Amino acid sequence: MIYFEIFLAFLIPGILGYGGGPASIPLVEREVVDTYGWMTTGEFAETLALGNALPGPILTKMGAYIGYETAGVLGSVVAVAASVLPSLLVMVVLASLLYKLKGTNKFKTLTSLIRPVIAILMAMIVVDFLTNSIEVSGYYHTAFLIVASFILLQIIKLHPAFVILFGLIYGALFIR
Amino acid sequence: MHWQIFKAFLRIGLLGFGGGPSSIPLVKLEVVDKYKWMTNEEFQDVLAIANVLPGPIITKVAGYITYQLKGWLGVINSLVAMILPTAVLMTVLLALFTGFKDLDWVQGMSAGVVPVVLVMLAVLTFEFLQTAKSAMTWKFLIPFTLGMLFILEFLNIHPAIVIIIIIVLSLLQKDKKEETS
Numbered sequence: 001m002i003y004f005e006i007f008l009a010f011l012i013p014g015i016l017g018y019g020g021g022p023a024s025i026p027l028v029e030r031e032v033v034d035t036y037g038w039m040t041t042g043e044f045a046e047t048l049a050l051g052n053a054l055p056g057p058i059l060t061k062m063g064a065y066i067g068y069e070t071a072g073v074l075g076s077v078v079a080v081a082a083s084v085l086p087s088l089l090v091m092v093v094l095a096s097l098l099y100k101l102k103g104t105n106k107f108k109t110l111t112s113l114i115r116p117v118i119a120i121l122m123a124m125i126v127v128d129f130l131t132n133s134i135e136v137s138g139y140y141h142t143a144f145l146i147v148a149s150f151i152l153l154q155i156i157k158l159h160p161a162f163v164i165l166f167g168l169i170y171g172a173l174f175i176r
Numbered sequence: 177m178h179w180q181i182f183k184a185f186l187r188i189g190l191l192g193f194g195g196g197p198s199s200i201p202l203v204k205l206e207v208v209d210k211y212k213w214m215t216n217e218e219f220q221d222v223l224a225i226a227n228v229l230p231g232p233i234i235t236k237v238a239g240y241i242t243y244q245l246k247g248w249l250g251v252i253n254s255l256v257a258m259i260l261p262t263a264v265l266m267t268v269l270l271a272l273f274t275g276f277k278d279l280d281w282v283q284g285m286s287a288g289v290v291p292v293v294l295v296m297l298a299v300l301t302f303e304f305l306q307t308a309k310s311a312m313t314w315k316f317l318i319p320f321t322l323g324m325l326f327i328l329e330f331l332n333i334h335p336a337i338v339i340i341i342i343i344v345l346s347l348l349q350k351d352k353k354e355e356t357s
Contacts, residue, residue, distance in 0.1 A: 016230060053283070124328075145288065
């Protein structure tokens with residue numbers, strides 16, 4: 001049953017992947033290419049490259065496309081639901097439980113100790129992006145774009161939409 | 177309210193380059209700054225809980241926030257708004273133009289947006305440390321953060337394990353004890 005296979009192929013990466021959608025992509029590749037053979041490694045890499053060029057969460061974009069290619073619109077819906085819903089359901093339950101403690105000292109300790117950890121996890125993504133950008137665009141473009149977007153976002157307080165647009169246009173014109 | 181949820185998460189989906197986690201600053205912008213559905217502290221708590229669990233981050237965060245606002249209908253609304261447009265765009269582009277992603281300017285665009293997203297994430301990281309600072313002294317925060325960095329990055333302990341340990345230790349804390357913060 002193809003829908004059940006699609007469900008499993010996206011359920012497992014959603015449960016095992018840690019650190020957001022992008023972290024689950026290699027697990028999706030294993031299911032889609034190795035386990036079920038719906039795509040070759042090359043096709044998967046090409047799909048991923050296009051997915052990365054477009055906005056929006058990557059795991060759901062991949063799910064939607066691969067599900068559609070494999071079993072039409074319904075396949076697409078199954079893939080997206082399988083990757084999103086299980087962790088979301090657990091999140092709603094867990095968050096509601098923890099929020100019962102709100103206002104207590106336990107909750108205060110919990111949140112103040114967790115914040116530095118989350119800050120480190122985000123700082124790690126920042127470092128990844130920095131290395132990636134230097135690799136792809138070089139030092140000068142990277143340094144210029146960082147300084148320019150910092151000024152536009154934090155000092156001029158331009159809406160992020162315009163700053164993102166600026167990055168896209170700059171990239172299209174000057175980064176080859 | 178539903179229309180606002182739809183608009184907010186549509187914008188997040190259309191502007192979020194670099195995958196879900198990179199779009200988190202955009203969620204904060206809509207949910208905290210623009211519509212004031214929650215305070216910055218509450219938003220940071222939601223993000224913290226989302227980081228305990230496996231699976232995609234952005235859908236967990238969006239889903240939970242909209243569940244609080246409008247129940248399951250709100251969840252469906254936000255997820256559809258955030259996921260559907262670019263998922264359709266991707267399918268259509270792949271079906272119509274096979275050489276699309278090889279175009280120089282498309283690759284340039286995706287490279288050019290990376291530093292912008294990086295700055296947005298760095299600002300959010302800094303805000304996290306600022307909020308943490310308001311609940312404790314630098315004397316505690318700096319060594320604690322460096323210690324956590326060591327554990328996560330150099331000892332390679334899984335972040336979920338670290339967060340679960342913090343949750344368990346905090347829950348074991350006696351509630352009557354006065355906190356010196």
